[in-house]
Amino acid sequence: MxxxxxxxxxxxxxxxxxxxxxxxxxxxxxxxxxxxxxxxxxxxxxxxxxxxxxxxxxxxxxxxxxxxxxxxxxxxxxxxxxxxxxxxxxxxxxxxxxxxxxxxxxxxxxxxxxxxxxxxxxxxxxxxxxxxxxxxxxxxxxxxxxxxxxxxxxxxxxxxxxxxxxxxxxxxxxxxxxxxxxxxxxxxxxxxxxxxxxxxxNKPVDFAGRMVFNENGEEVFNFGKHKNKTVEQVFDTEPSYYAWMKQGDFPLYTKKKLEEIWTRWNKKKTPKAAAPHASKPAQPATKPAQPASPAAAQPRKPYQQPHKPHHQPKKETPAVSVTSDMLEQLKMKFGK
Incomplete structure (x- = not known):
């Protein structure tokens, strides 16, 4: 034949x-x-x-x-x-x-x-x-x-x-x-x-049989504590299971197919996370900028040390020579 x-x-x-x-x-x-x-x-x-x-x-x-x-x-x-x-x-x-x-x-x-x-x-x-x-x-x-x-x-x-x-x-x-x-x-x-x-x-996903397709065409785990659960369901409840398998002693092709499912699952999760905000108008991140004042439009001057506008600097008092009368007044004040 x-x-x-x-x-x-x-x-x-x-x-x-x-x-x-x-x-x-x-x-x-x-x-x-x-x-x-x-x-x-x-x-x-x-x-x-x-x-x-x-x-x-x-x-x-x-x-x-x-x-x-x-x-x-x-x-x-x-x-x-x-x-x-x-x-x-x-x-x-x-x-x-x-x-x-x-x-x-x-x-x-x-x-x-x-x-x-x-x-x-x-x-x-x-x-x-x-x-x-x-x-x-x-x-x-x-x-x-x-x-x-x-x-x-x-x-x-x-x-x-x-x-x-x-x-x-x-x-x-x-x-x-x-x-x-x-x-x-x-x-x-x-x-x-x-x-x-x-x-x-048996409809294997990865040929090693760690994952198989169920009657609905969904990938399910075929071993361990999550056997018969869909892979995406496990990702929903225990996403760390993905990292455990990627780091574990599993065939490279099993890991490749697992990563494909993980990527697809993440793409479906991202729009859902953004959905609650979709109906609200976008809010500006900061307050709208105020119109610039004429002064602000002028070229900036070189940097100068800032000063307080409401306090004028004190005027320096000229030095006074110490006299004998001043020393006598101090003695009387402090009992010296």
């Missing part, structure tokens, strides 16, 4: 130093770009993570520190990778919860503006888990009746993911799905828009 595409769909898989979205780094990325005309482009690249690869991770994906010693750092490869993906929609296995958030963190660290606003996201794992509840290896065996050769190699995994999606489209064409509310639909279609809707049922 050929994918029905309006624009390219980029399947990608990451091998990383660990599973912490905010702090772990990419060591390998593989991208299979399915084009609308049916052609496929593949790019695979090892990345220097700028940190040691834990042995536990190396034992899973087989990439050790010496294997990436001469590999480019992500910031050196970021522009090339962004250009290869272009405006393609994104697809992967567990990509909504891990690969996309990790990739966005790396682009933000590298200072590359990888626009996500108009992309669709197809998470093949979500189709599988909602329809069959299995793992990638089991999915490949179940849908394609094959075993993954060199599992946990990024390129092998994305090739298997691509083939699983094609098999899912064949298998579930016209198949009914019943959601938790008892609604029945046929969501698995050869259409990226429909697959995006079906594999993004």
């Amino acid at each position: 050929k994918l029905n595409l309006i624009r390219p769909l980029a399947f990608f898989d990451l091998e990383t130093t660990g599973i912490n979205v905010g702090s772990d780094r990419i060591v390998e990325i593989a991208i299979l770009k399915a084009m609308p005309d049916g052609t496929e482009l593949i790019k695979t690249m090892r990345i220097h993570p700028e940190m040691p690869i834990p042995l536990a991770s190396s034992l899973i994906h087989g990439i050790y520190d010496q294997d990436i010693a001469d590999a480019p750092k992500f910031k050196e490869a970021a522009t090339e990778l962004a250009e290869f993906i272009g405006d393609a929609d994104l697809a992967g296995y567990n990509s909504n919860r891990f690969d996309i958030p990790v990739l966005l963190e790396e682009f933000l660290r590298a200072g590359v503006d990888f626009d996500m606003s108009d992309r669709k996201f197809v998470d093949v794992q979500n189709i599988f888990h909602q329809m069959e509840q299995r793992t990638l290896r089991a999915a490949y065996k179940f849908y394609c009746d094959k075993d993954i050769i060199n599992a946990h190699s990024a390129e092998a995994d994305i090739t298997a993911t691509y083939q699983v999606l094609l098999a899912q489209l064949d298998r579930y064409e016209g198949a009914d799905f019943e959601d938790k509310q008892g609604n029945i639909s046929q969501p698995v279609k050869n259409d990226v828009e429909a697959l995006h809707a079906f594999t993004n049922m």
Whole structure:
């Protein structure tokens, strides 16, 4: 089956130093770009993570520190990778919860503006888990009746993911799905828009799942003491929560989306604060200036020491010579 595409769909898989979205780094990325005309482009690249690869991770994906010693750092490869993906929609296995958030963190660290606003996201794992509840290896065996050769190699995994999606489209064409509310639909279609809707049922705001959209399209917190409260409601009652999250150990993309909501909230609050004064005529800050007197219009004279207008300075008394008669009067007065 050929994918029905309006624009390219980029399947990608990451091998990383660990599973912490905010702090772990990419060591390998593989991208299979399915084009609308049916052609496929593949790019695979090892990345220097700028940190040691834990042995536990190396034992899973087989990439050790010496294997990436001469590999480019992500910031050196970021522009090339962004250009290869272009405006393609994104697809992967567990990509909504891990690969996309990790990739966005790396682009933000590298200072590359990888626009996500108009992309669709197809998470093949979500189709599988909602329809069959299995793992990638089991999915490949179940849908394609094959075993993954060199599992946990990024390129092998994305090739298997691509083939699983094609098999899912064949298998579930016209198949009914019943959601938790008892609604029945046929969501698995050869259409990226429909697959995006079906594999993004939690409607994450930031992909790490710290914030999600509720049924009214409002951003709500999905963790902690404010879980299920709208983000703007929390800003109204506890604005310091914004600063706490900005300074906390949260993914950069989570902080970026939080800041966008904060900016929007502040713009809405500013007009409200000014509203009570809007109906009152503006009051002058000071009393209107009085017309200048003719004297005031004259050029100012050089500064002179001010003097009190109602008190004339005392005239100095000439000095008087002291006589013997004056001394005698003083003796009589003071008894000396």
